Amino acid sequence: MTAIRARRTRNTWLAVVATCVAIVSAVVLSVAGVRTLADSKAGRRAGGQNDAVTSQQLPSTPTALVGTVDDDGRLTSLVVLVLDIDGLGGSIVSLSPSADVTSGNADDLRPLNAVLAVEGPEAFRFAVEGLTGLSFDLIELVDEQRFVQLVTPLGDMPVILPTLLRDESSAEEWPQGEVAMSAPAAARAVTAVDLTVADWYLDPGRSAIWRAITDRVGAGIGSAPSGGGVSLNPPRTLDDFVNRLFAANLDYRSMTFRALDDQRVADRLQPSLSDAFGGGTVDAVVVHDRAEMLMVVAAIAPGRV
Numbered sequence: 376m377t378a379i380r381a382r383r384t385r386n387t388w389l390a391v392v393a394t395c396v397a398i399v400s401a402v403v404l405s406v407a408g409v410r411t412l413a414d415s416k417a418g419r420r421a422g423g424q425n426d427a428v429t430s431q432q433l434p435s436t437p438t439a440l441v442g443t444v445d446d447d448g449r450l451t452s453l454v455v456l457v458l459d460i461d462g463l464g465g466s467i468v469s470l471s472p473s474a475d476v477t478s479g480n481a482d483d484l485r486p487l488n489a490v491l492a493v494e495g496p497e498a499f500r501f502a503v504e505g506l507t508g509l510s511f512d513l514i515e516l517v518d519e520q521r522f523v524q525l526v527t528p529l530g531d532m533p534v535i536l537p538t539l540l541r542d543e544s545s546a547e548e549w550p551q552g553e554v555a556m557s558a559p560a561a562a563r564a565v566t567a568v569d570l571t572v573a574d575w576y577l578d579p580g581r582s583a584i585w586r587a588i589t590d591r592v593g594a595g596i597g598s599a600p601s602g603g604g605v606s607l608n609p610p611r612t613l614d615d616f617v618n619r620l621f622a623a624n625l626d627y628r629s630m631t632f633r634a635l636d637d638q639r640v641a642d643r644l645q646p647s648l649s650d651a652f653g654g655g656t657v658d659a660v661v662v663h664d665r666a667e668m669l670m671v672v673a674a675i676a677p678g679r680v
Contacts, residue, residue, distance in 0.1 A: 435460070435609075435678060436457050436458060436459070436460060436465075436675065436676040436677070436678055436679060437457070437458045437462075437512050437513075437609055437610060437616065438455065438456065438457050438458075438509055438510070438511045438512055438513075438676055438679055439455075439456040439457075439511060439512060439513040439514070439515070439610075439613060439616050440453070440454075440455060440456070440500070440503055440511045440513070440514045440515075441453075441454050441456060441514075441515055441516075441517060441613070442454075442472070442491075442515075442516045442517070443516075443517055443518075443522055443565050443566050443581075444516050444517070444518055444566065445518075445566045445567075445568050446518070446519075446544075446566075447568075448491075448492065448516075449488065449492065449568055449652065450472040450487065450488040450491050450492075450516075451472060451565060451566045451567065451568060451577070451581060452469065452472060452565050452566075452578075452581040452582070452584075452585065453469070453470045453471070453472050453487065453503070454467050454468060454469050454470070454585055455467070455468040455470065455507060455509065455511075455672070456616065456617075456620055457675045457676045458610075458616070458619055458620060459623065462609075462619055463619055463622045463623040464592075464619075464620065464622060464623025464624050464625055465619075465620050465623075465625060465626070465675070466625065466626045466627070466628070466675040467585055467588070467589055467620075467625055467626070467627045467628075468627075468628050468629075468630060468671060468672075468675070469578075469581075469582045469585050469627075469628070469629040469630060470487070470503075470506070470507075470630055470663065471487075471575055471578050471630070471632045471661050471663070472486075472487055472488040472574060472578075473486045473487065473488055473573075473574045473575050473578075473659050473660055473661050474486065474487055474506065474632060474660075474661055474662065474663050475635075475660050475661070475662050476490065476502045476505055476506055477505070477506075478506070478662045478663055478664070478665045478668075479635065479662040480665075482643065483643055483644070483645050484635070484639075484640065484643045484644045484645070484648075484660050485502065485645070485648060486644075486648065486659075486660045486661075487499065487502055487503065487506070488574065488651070489644075489648035489649075489651040489652075490502045490648070491516075492651040492652065493647055493648055493651050496514075496516070500514055506663070506668070507668060507672055508668070508669060508672055508680050509672050509676060509679050509680060510679055512609070512610075512616075513610070513612070513613050513616055515613045518566070519559075519562040519563060519566055520562075522558075522561070522562040522565065522566070523558045523559055523562045524614075525613070525614075525617050526558045526561060526562075526588060527558045528621065529558070529588060529591045529592065529621070530558075530591070531555050531556065531557050532555070532556050532561060532584075532587040532588065532590075532591050533553055533554075533555055533556075533587060533590075534549075534553070534554050534555075534556050534561070534564075534583050534584055534587040535552070535553050535554075535583055535586075535587070536549055536550070536551050536552060536553075536554055536579075536580050536583050537551065537579045537580065537583060538551055538576070538579055538580055539551050539580075540564055540567055540577060540580035540581075541567065541569050542563065542564075542566075542567035542568060542569065543568060543569040543570055543571060544568070545563075547563060547567070549564050549567075549580070556584070556587070561584050561587075561588075564580070564581075564584055565581050565584045565585075567580075567581075570652065570656045570657065571657070572657060573634070573657045573659035574657070574659050575632065575634055575659055575661050578629075578632075582629040585627065585629075586627050586629070588625075589625040589626070589627035590627075592620075592621050592623075592624070592625045593624050593625060626675075628671060630663050630664075630667065630668060630671065631663070631664060631667065632661040632662060632663050632664075633661060633662050633664075634659065634660075634661045635660050635661065635662065637658075640658050640659065640660050641658070644658055644660060
């Protein structure tokens, strides 16, 4: 406040004028807002009172989950198969059998191979669906003989192994570098198990076999099914699914992973799962990047995520 009377009077009138202007502005804005809401058609459109909003349905992309197992039922490789929109060709995505179900985001670690061994196929299915965010039309665990049946039409395949691949029980080895594999040889290699090392050491070699399958299909191997497109006649068996998959070009991707350190595995791996493969085995768990996983599956199967 000021001690000068004239100045106090002037300031008082200025305050009164400013207050009146603010009140008038508020009234004008309120009236404009009410009229805007009253004239808005958004609510009626949402309620279907005006023209219907055009919607787009995501394409149908059948999916299958295939795991290879050795003679003792141990999971050795795991792939997601997705058919293209037209039902021919598609994608193969490799996952690590020792991948944690929650990508390391839970208190306890639950690697997929141990879940299958201890909790059974149904729990294994839910675990993979939770990890990938996908639902699957077909799921099958295949042994050597079944794997041979699936890939025999491809003939011999040149496989580029990034590391030595060895099976402990048979002592059979496949050296690093390019190796020509028949279907039976590929089956033995993809189901190879070496319990003296962490299982994820074998993942690059196993993935190389699936990549070789993809490359071989890319050469034009395969036969188109009869009876129309996938939307009218979806595959009901894995044989039918693979026949369609091998009928056109394939894309392949192996999901990257990060191995967890031994101390973290020892602290957080449940004892029941740790003992899944008997004494003397190396407990090993890896994690896939969750963001990468969602990006990949959304690109190849957007309607199933």
